[in-house]
Amino acid sequence: MEYKITNTWDSIKVMREPVIIRFKAGDQGLIMEVNSLFFDDPSAPSGEPRKPFDGLWDYEVVQSFFLNSETKDYLEVELCPKDCLIFEAGINWNKWNGTALIPWRYFPPGVDKMNSYAIHGSGIGRTYEALYPIPREDIEQGQAGPDKKTMG
Template sequence: MLEYKITNTWDSIKVMHEPVIIRFKAGDHGLIMEVNSLFFDDPSAPSGEPGKPFDGLWDYEVVESFFLNSETKDYLEVELSDINWNKWNGTALIPWRYFPPGVDKMNSYAIHGSGIGRTYEALYPIPREDIELGQGPNL
């Protein structure tokens, strides 16, 4: 099992709250992804059915992981969000066949907030000195 904590925003600023925890473990039929996070309740939860696919989940409070083949640029994106009091958690079994062949990079993001308060946190943020003028999170 691998465990990661998201402790910075996309631009390498330390978050001022309990970090999001993401765990990955191999299962017989795929990769199990587990997420535990504070629940910010901003924006309000979408109207989709819990546990079912929901288009546009990235516009809400979400944790997402990307798995990339850096040569072909093929990638898999997995997004989770599920409310449980002042925290939320999500678990997904990602079938092995969903991953593009030759995945060699991964990053995860936690997104919450609305308007100018929208916050983008990253497991592997961009170092402050590498940020170009006008650069921001990929909206």
């Protein structure tokens, strides 16, 4: 399955090459492949590569959430061009590619929903893109976005 992230979280069209995410079933788990422009902003986290890193979402990441909508149990997978689980990443000029193997045992039973995000930039230039964004007409006055700022 291939997905392209073409909008920000609040349904504004992204005016550049989209992030592409591919999911493939493997014997050991779900294979997640990412192909994205490389922004190198903010710079790489200081943690040890391939080790858990709290706050990875504060860096340049592509993330996917897998939800059981009845129990609200979910798995969050964050891939950074310079760090992650069983993960191969390569940066070539202005693009990065990554492949991760997510073991089946990591997923909660009964996953029936998924969404993915691409996050990059610093300060006022921080950008949150979503595979399934909130339609603009559904955003309420004062609703907080992913960066905790309010709309309107």
